[in-house]
Amino acid sequence: MTLTTAEIAQQLGGKVLGDPNARLTGFASADQARPGDLTFAETVEYFAAAEASAATAVIAGQEFTSASKVVIRVANPRVAFAKAVAIFFPEPEFTPGIHPTAVVAKSAQIDASVHIGPHCTIGERVTIGAQAVLLAGDHVGDDSVIGDDSRLFPNVTLYPRTQIGKRVRIHSGAVIGADGFGYVFDSGFHRKVPQIGHVVIGDDVEIGANSCVDRGALGATVIGRGTKIDNLVQVAHNVQTGEHCLLIAQVGISGSTKLGNYVVLAGQAGIGGHLKIGNQATVGATGPMMTSQTAFGPFSTASKSCAIRRRIFCAFR
Amino acid sequence: MTLTTAEIAQQLGGKVLGDPNARLTGFASADQARPGDLTFAETVEYFAAAEASAATAVIAGQEFTSASKVVIRVANPRVAFAKAVAIFFPEPEFTPGIHPTAVVAKSAQIDASVHIGPHCTIGERVTIGAQAVLLAGDHVGDDSVIGDDSRLFPNVTLYPRTQIGKRVRIHSGAVIGADGFGYVFDSGFHRKVPQIGHVVIGDDVEIGANSCVDRGALGATVIGRGTKIDNLVQVAHNVQTGEHCLLIAQVGISGSTKLGNYVVLAGQAGIGGHLKIGNQATVGATGPMMTSQTAFGPFSTASKSCAIRRRIFCAFR
Amino acid sequence: MTLTTAEIAQQLGGKVLGDPNARLTGFASADQARPGDLTFAETVEYFAAAEASAATAVIAGQEFTSASKVVIRVANPRVAFAKAVAIFFPEPEFTPGIHPTAVVAKSAQIDASVHIGPHCTIGERVTIGAQAVLLAGDHVGDDSVIGDDSRLFPNVTLYPRTQIGKRVRIHSGAVIGADGFGYVFDSGFHRKVPQIGHVVIGDDVEIGANSCVDRGALGATVIGRGTKIDNLVQVAHNVQTGEHCLLIAQVGISGSTKLGNYVVLAGQAGIGGHLKIGNQATVGATGPMMTSQTAFGPFSTASKSCAIRRRIFCAFR
Numbered sequence: 001m002t003l004t005t006a007e008i009a010q011q012l013g014g015k016v017l018g019d020p021n022a023r024l025t026g027f028a029s030a031d032q033a034r035p036g037d038l039t040f041a042e043t044v045e046y047f048a049a050a051e052a053s054a055a056t057a058v059i060a061g062q063e064f065t066s067a068s069k070v071v072i073r074v075a076n077p078r079v080a081f082a083k084a085v086a087i088f089f090p091e092p093e094f095t096p097g098i099h100p101t102a103v104v105a106k107s108a109q110i111d112a113s114v115h116i117g118p119h120c121t122i123g124e125r126v127t128i129g130a131q132a133v134l135l136a137g138d139h140v141g142d143d144s145v146i147g148d149d150s151r152l153f154p155n156v157t158l159y160p161r162t163q164i165g166k167r168v169r170i171h172s173g174a175v176i177g178a179d180g181f182g183y184v185f186d187s188g189f190h191r192k193v194p195q196i197g198h199v200v201i202g203d204d205v206e207i208g209a210n211s212c213v214d215r216g217a218l219g220a221t222v223i224g225r226g227t228k229i230d231n232l233v234q235v236a237h238n239v240q241t242g243e244h245c246l247l248i249a250q251v252g253i254s255g256s257t258k259l260g261n262y263v264v265l266a267g268q269a270g271i272g273g274h275l276k277i278g279n280q281a282t283v284g285a286t287g288p289m290m291t292s293q294t295a296f297g298p299f300s301t302a303s304k305s306c307a308i309r310r311r312i313f314c315a316f317r
Numbered sequence: 318m319t320l321t322t323a324e325i326a327q328q329l330g331g332k333v334l335g336d337p338n339a340r341l342t343g344f345a346s347a348d349q350a351r352p353g354d355l356t357f358a359e360t361v362e363y364f365a366a367a368e369a370s371a372a373t374a375v376i377a378g379q380e381f382t383s384a385s386k387v388v389i390r391v392a393n394p395r396v397a398f399a400k401a402v403a404i405f406f407p408e409p410e411f412t413p414g415i416h417p418t419a420v421v422a423k424s425a426q427i428d429a430s431v432h433i434g435p436h437c438t439i440g441e442r443v444t445i446g447a448q449a450v451l452l453a454g455d456h457v458g459d460d461s462v463i464g465d466d467s468r469l470f471p472n473v474t475l476y477p478r479t480q481i482g483k484r485v486r487i488h489s490g491a492v493i494g495a496d497g498f499g500y501v502f503d504s505g506f507h508r509k510v511p512q513i514g515h516v517v518i519g520d521d522v523e524i525g526a527n528s529c530v531d532r533g534a535l536g537a538t539v540i541g542r543g544t545k546i547d548n549l550v551q552v553a554h555n556v557q558t559g560e561h562c563l564l565i566a567q568v569g570i571s572g573s574t575k576l577g578n579y580v581v582l583a584g585q586a587g588i589g590g591h592l593k594i595g596n597q598a599t600v601g602a603t604g605p606m607m608t609s610q611t612a613f614g615p616f617s618t619a620s621k622s623c624a625i626r627r628r629i630f631c632a633f634r
Numbered sequence: 635m636t637l638t639t640a641e642i643a644q645q646l647g648g649k650v651l652g653d654p655n656a657r658l659t660g661f662a663s664a665d666q667a668r669p670g671d672l673t674f675a676e677t678v679e680y681f682a683a684a685e686a687s688a689a690t691a692v693i694a695g696q697e698f699t700s701a702s703k704v705v706i707r708v709a710n711p712r713v714a715f716a717k718a719v720a721i722f723f724p725e726p727e728f729t730p731g732i733h734p735t736a737v738v739a740k741s742a743q744i745d746a747s748v749h750i751g752p753h754c755t756i757g758e759r760v761t762i763g764a765q766a767v768l769l770a771g772d773h774v775g776d777d778s779v780i781g782d783d784s785r786l787f788p789n790v791t792l793y794p795r796t797q798i799g800k801r802v803r804i805h806s807g808a809v810i811g812a813d814g815f816g817y818v819f820d821s822g823f824h825r826k827v828p829q830i831g832h833v834v835i836g837d838d839v840e841i842g843a844n845s846c847v848d849r850g851a852l853g854a855t856v857i858g859r860g861t862k863i864d865n866l867v868q869v870a871h872n873v874q875t876g877e878h879c880l881l882i883a884q885v886g887i888s889g890s891t892k893l894g895n896y897v898v899l900a901g902q903a904g905i906g907g908h909l910k911i912g913n914q915a916t917v918g919a920t921g922p923m924m925t926s927q928t929a930f931g932p933f934s935t936a937s938k939s940c941a942i943r944r945r946i947f948c949a950f951r
Contacts, residue, residue, distance in 0.1 A: 029852045078818040082827040085852075089830040092794075101737060101753075103418060103435040103453070118737040118755045119418075119771070121435045121453040121471070136737070136755040136773050137436070137789075139453050139471040139489075153812065154755070154773040154791045155454075157471045157489040157526075160409075172773075172791040172809040173844065175489040175526035178470065181547040181565065184395040189543050189561055192523070193399040196406040206826070209791075209809035209846045210490065210866075212526045212548040218346045218402075226823050230815040231846040231868050232527075232886075234549050234566040234584075244823055248815065249868040250886045250904070252549075252567045252584050267868075267886050268904045270567070270585045420735060420752040420770070436735075438752045438770040438788070454753070456770050456788040456806075472771075474788045474806035474843075477726075492806040492843035495787065498864040498882065501712040506860050506878055509840070510716040513723040527807065529843045529865040535663045535719075549844075551865050551883040551901075569866075569884045569901050587884070587902045 001025070001088060005057050008038065009072045011087060012059065012080040018070035022056050027088040030055065038072075038088070040081040059084060094133045105142075123160065141177065147203065159215060165203035165225070173210035176201070180214040180221075180237025180255060193217060195237060202226070202243070208233065217255075224261070242279065318342070318405060322374050325355065326389045328404060329376065329397040335387035339373050344405040347372065355389075355405070357398040376401060411450045422459075440477065458494065464520065476532060482520035482542070490527035493518070497531040497538075497554025497572060510534060512554060519543070519560070525550065534572075541578070559596065635659070635722060639691050642672065643706045645721060646693065646714040652704035656690050661722040664689065672706075672722070674715040693718060728767045739776075757794065775811065781837065793849060799837035799859070807844035810835070814848040814855075814871025814889060827851060829871060836860070836877070842867065851889075858895070876913065 006020035025036035030046065033039045033055035040059045041047035050058040050069065057070035059080045064071055074080035094115035098104055102120040109127045116122065117135045123142035128134070133151045140146065141160035150168040158164070159177030170176065177199045183190035197216020202225035207213070211233040213221055221237055223229070226244040234252040241247070242261035251265045254273035264282040265271065271283065320328075323337035342353040347363065350356045350372035357376045358364035367375040367386065374387035376397045381388055391397035411432035415421055419437040426444045433439065434452045440459035445451070450468045457463065458477035467485040475481070476494030487493065494516045500507035514533020519542035524530070528550040530538055538552060541560040546552070551569040558564070559578035568582045571590035581599040582588065588600065640654035659670040664680065667673045667689035674693045675681035684692040684703065691704035693714045698705055708714040728749035732738055736754040743761045750756065751769045757776035762768070767785045774780065775794035784802040792798070793811030804810065811833045817824035831850020836859035841847070845867040847855055855869065858877040863869070868886040875881070876895035885899045888907035898916040899905065905917065 027852075032853060076818075076820070079820045079825060082818045082820075082825050085828045085830060086826075089828050091828075099737070101418070101735070103416070119436050119454070119753050137454060137472070137753070137771060137791075141471075153793070154775075155472060155771070155789060155809075159470070159489070169813075171812040172793070173490055173527065173807055173846075175472075175548075178488040178526040178548065179486075179523075181525065181545070183545055183563070184393075184399045186393070186396045186399075189521070190545050190563065191396060191399050192403075194402045194406050194408075196402060204823070206813075208815065209812040209848075210527050210549075210807065210844050212490075214526075214548065218344075219349060228815070228817055228824050231809075231812065231848065232549060232844075232866060234547075236566065246817070246824065249870065249888075250567065250884065254566075254584060267888060268585070268902070418735070420733070436753050436771070454771060454789070458788075472789060474771075476787070476806070490807055490844065492789075492865075495805040495843040495865065496803075496840075498842065498862070500862055500880070501710075501716045503710070503713045503716075506838070507862050507880065508713060508716050509720075511719045511723050511725075513719060527844050527866075529807075531843075531865065535661075536666060549866060553883065567884065571883075571901060585902070 003087070005070045005072060008057075008084065008087070012072060012074055012083050014059070014072045014074035014080060016070060017065060017073055018057075022070050024057060024088075027085055028055070038084055040077060040084070042077050094135075099136075111148075117154070129166070153209075159199075161198040161215075163198065163200045165201055165205065167204050168201055169206040171207060171209040171211075171231070174207050175212045176207070177215040178212060180217050182217050182237065182255075197221065197237065199223075205229070208249070211235075213239075224259075230267075236273070320404070322387045322389060325374075325401065325404070329389060329391055329400050331376070331389045331391035331397060333387060334382060334390055335374075339387050341374060341405075344402055345372065355401055357394060357401070359394050411452075428465075434471070446483065470526075476516075478515040478532075480515065480517045482518055482522065484521050485518055486523040488524060488526040488528075488548070491524050492529045493524070494532040495529060497534050499534050499554065499572075514538065514554065516540075522546070525566070528552075530556075541576075547584075553590070637721070639704045639706060642691075642718065642721070646706060646708055646717050648693070648706045648708035648714060650704060651699060651707055652691075656704050658691060658722075661719055662689070672718055674711060674718070676711050728769075733770075745782075751788070763800065787843075793833075795832040795849075797832065797834045799835055799839065801838050802835055803840040805841060805843040805845075805865070808841050809844075809846045810841070811849040812846060814851050816851050816871065816889075831855065831871065833857075839863070842883070845869075847873075858893075864901075870907070 005016050005022045009016045024038045028037045030049040030053040033053045037055045038057045039050050039055040041050040059072045096113045098116040099118045101118045102116045104122040105124040107124045108122045111130045113130045115133045120138045122140045125143045128146045129148035131149045135154040137155040138152045139157045144162040146164045147166035152170050153172045155172045157175045162177045179195040182193035197219045200220045201223045204226045207229045208231035213235040214237045216238045222240040224241045224243040229247045230249040232250045236255040238256040241259040245263040248267040250268045253271045257275040259277045260279035262280045269283045322333050322339045326333045341355045345354045347356050347366040347370040350370045354372045355374050356367050356372040358367040376389045413430045415433040416435045418435045419433045421439040422441040424441045425439045428447045430447045432450045437455045439457045442460045445463045446465035448466045452471040454472040455469045456474045461479040463481045464483035469487050470489045472489045474492045479494045496512040499510035514536045517537045518540045521543045524546045525548035530552040531554045533555045539557040541558045543561040546564045547566040549567045553572040555573040558576040562580040564582050565584045567585045570588045574592040576594045577596035579597045586600045639650050639656045643650045658672045662671045664673050664683040664687040667687045671689045672691050673684045673689040675684040693706045730747045732750040733752045735752045736750045738756040739758040741758045742756045745764045747764045749767045754772045756774045759777045762780045763782035765783045769788040771789040772786045773791045778796040780798045781800035786804050787806045789806045790804050791809045796811045813829040816827035831853045834854045835857045838860045841863045842865035847869040848871045850872045856874040858875045860878040863881045864883040866884045870889040872890040875893040879897040881899050882901045884902045887905045891909040893911045894913035896914045903917045
């Protein structure tokens, strides 16, 4: 793809300082950039590196000028960076159709524009919306729904009755809808509490590799719209996350806890059961230790929450 | 399924207070209940909610009475709850047979009542007992044994020589029998110690999604009868759990540690290598930090064990 | 396989004390050994157990003698142990060929000696070197490279453009090359930063079950030669490990951190983003808590690093 600096600036909502007709053919970090590349600098140091690089143009904030490079000035360089990368490296496209090795139940309703890769298994009464992409080895349990434009990377498992919104991305090895961990002690053994709920995942959610979202015991486990989940995260039964939360790698959330909107749980944080965490709360890495029934208000921060000493990471029992 | 309150009470070992002929058609939490539903209340608060709901009947303890609902009084409401849910939501059944896309070694001995789903691979000399269910994409390594009535959810991997008892449930993404982490340092590199043992899983065990139980270095890693393992748990080589333990999400147990019976390891607890943890010990969430060679007596609790300051989570080396 | 004690001693670089013609047919731990078995003892206690066992011969250090057993004296008993186990329990071999249920792109270049198991999917322009073994259900994304003698256990996922060296072993459920966790906040939602980099894995690396190595945001995530990664480990985008590191179970490393050579991260340790950890540093189990931008020198140890109080486990944002 070749675009001029002016064309790129228009797409990024920025202004060109220098040649508006310079041709851009790629995007790279400063240390890897070649002529024709666009690069990105957020600080004075990185801008100097960009100027010293072979790149043709630099995305930067309003305060930067350059004698040697075309500068595309933008209000928010990080946002412009994300947009620019998406322009030069669009998502791979997959042709519509069902691979002959996929096993698809006759009762499934698959939009004609869907791509289903090799060795997938699609259960009874499943519905898959327009432009969805399922790569190799995916399993979609009976009565599940996958919204338009969602993408399952290889070897994803959806248990029955899972509901996936639109533009959701689920990475390899993720397991959505497995039984929650629910037992009652009965005469010397742990009697299973059947886990008969399901999982509801909102629009624009992304779920990382090998993460787990358990089905509700009764009712739903809910991942709110726009929430992003990293790898190896555990979300227990009947958890409800708000919208636009970030759950970073190896976080664990115990059963029935509710997160507000814009909550951030940093890496390896462990959250007890039946908690309420308010809007915009941030829990620091490896977690403040939170007692069951604690409520976090909005705007609590890692440093504040670290004052809480004990954490009970309860199973449902 | 429709049952009368009297019929349900009989199955739960309870007594009906109110109309014994009221018809029950489902089970739901109070906030979701509709007429015909049975619900459940363990506390005064929940009982009030049940009374205010549309449910027809309530499972509750001996002390509850109601003017508006049929009450099914039981000695242990939680146990009765688990039983009632199992009555109204029985496990899905799967027809016997081997899907034509499954690849099954000729030397495997598969009971005629077994269900094997699409894209499974069953190795040489595998034995699978009556009524076992293997869903899509499961891999069973050579010389493995799966007992009667066990169930593997989709995309489970069993390495060779894995022994699975009866009525075992293994959730998607779980990996049983991968190599333990064993190396010896030799002239500047880590030389692999071949991991030639295997895994033995007792009857009535449940293993969560994406959990790992490594094969023994020599000899067996053992999961005792009735033990329940949550998601994303790591059980290293030559660990032995007792019977009826609970290993909650993201727990890690290092090599050769032995757990007694009824041990509970709460979420994210990390347990060092070569430890012995006594019967009925509870380790709190994110773990007391335990020195190698520490022995925990029976009835030690999280608060007691928190006095132990250091944790060494050793690899085998 | 039957070998004499003299033949084994020669392969281990040791000397026989006792009958050099005694026949050895297996290897076992002292408590499991039968006549004909070789066993191993590193301490006086274990040596006594070996003498009391049914084993025919014992690998031991230079200081041991025995009236009842043949002793194979070696300079390093653990190294000799690893070698002896490898002699008696060689890796299973797999016949060359592509299983008829595997789906292999025509543009892939697969050496004739490669074994590809059932239900694998091999993408466009993939290259697989001599004697590589891919077991059932593996997925290899477009433009990936797998070096000679590497082995993928069942249900491994490699995203596109992954580069795997020689003699690499990747265990079941591992996901290599999934998107890093990168978003920028933009007007109330988390805008995805496309993750357009890749993963490079050096020779002689082993990666455990259900571990994740994310692709670089731009450029590569690199696992250095000889590094060994245990189960359920998270390696974020643009991390670089040195050579011969050990990453023990459930470790998490945040984005762009660089490890030197021979770094050991013990179980559940969490490492922040953009850190540099020097050669031979050891981080204790569940982790010292490390601030972003901290640099660890060589030979820093767990006890030293524990003086650092705060850990920030940053996502890329």
